[in-house]
Amino acid sequence: xxxxxxxxxGVITGPEARGTVTIMRRREDGVTAYIxxxxxxxGAPDVRIFLSTDxxxxxxxxxxxxxGKTTALSGDLEFVVPPRVDxxxxxxxxxxxxxxxxxxxxxxLEHRAA
Numbered sequence: 788x789x790x791x792x793x794x795x796x797g798v799i800t801g802p803e804a805r806g807t808v809t810i811m812r813r814r815e816d817g818v819t820a821y822i823x824x825x826x827x828x829x830g831a832p833d834v835r836i837f838l839s840t841d842x843x844x845x846x847x848x849x850x851x852x853x854x855g856k857t858t859a860l861s862g863d864l865e866f867v868v869p870p871r872v873d874x875x876x877x878x879x880x881x882x883x884x885x886x887x888x889x890x891x892x893x894x895x896l897e898h899r900a901a
Contacts, residue, residue, distance in 0.1 A: 793899050794818065794874050801892025803828035804882040806864075808894045810874060818868040820854060820880060827860040833886040836866050842878035844893035851881065 797808040799822070806825035812818050820836065827834055839851040846853075854866040868874060875898060882891040 790814070795877070795896040795898045797880060797894030797896045799825070799880070799882060799892040799894040801882065801890065803831065803889075804892025806882075806892075806894070808880045808896070810868065810880075810896070816867075817870060818872070818874055820866045820868055822864040822866075822880075825857075825859075825861060825864055825882075827857065827882060827891060829860060831860065831884055831891065833884055834860070834891065835883055835885050836864070837881040837883055838868065838872060838874070838877040839879045839881050840876055842895045844879050844881040844883075844890050846881050846883050846890070852877075853885075857882075 792812045795810040799806040804827045806822045809821045834857045836854045837846045837851040852872050880894045
């Protein structure tokens with residue numbers, strides 16, 4: 788059995804979100820995006836996590852993949868990255884309020900050498 792492999796890392800900064808991102812290829816579970824020690828502004832509605840090809844965090848059109856709605860506004864979060872997503876092409880992880888089209892924070896991704 789192989790080991791978990793870190794694909795990319797980043798730090799979320801922004802006016803309404805903070806946290807540390809690690810994208811990993813798991814032995815049997817595919818690719819997962821972990822956000823450790825996340826803080827998202829209290830009361831934020833419909834907060835979703837995106838992977839974006841844009842390092843600046845653009846989530847419009849085909850530039851981004853919606854990984855899902857957050858289950859909490861603080862603590863640690865985990866999202867499965869769909870197999871169709873080319874993680875190497877992703878430039879950032881984005882914390883975004885879909886209802887109001889507002890980005891709360893962006894983590895530019897630093898990819899690890901394979």
